Amino acid sequence: MASSPASSLTSGGIAELSHLSDRRKLGCMDNWIVADPEHLGGSPRVRGTRISVVLILESLAAGMSIAQIVDAYPSLTEESVRGVLAELAHRKDLQRA
16 A cells, blocks of 8 residues: 555654655756757766766766865866766666666
8 A cells, every 4th residue: 555645754754754845956857957969979978068977977987076076177066976876766767667
């Protein structure tokens, strides 16, 4: 049986609702990830920059914080990095079946 929004509030769902609110603040639907043949050979990049999505993921995997990434690449903002990560997390091909 699927839990209703009300029942999820009683079982720790408040954090889930807060997370959904944070996603809206990040502009999850703003298409932070773009790709076109004129930039980076068509590789996915952060909208408005020449910074590849792969670079962000590699930087995080290497242990950099979002703040460190933004400091290293001034064309990025914390909002853009978090927006890219939110878009990646919500891709349909990465969702549970």
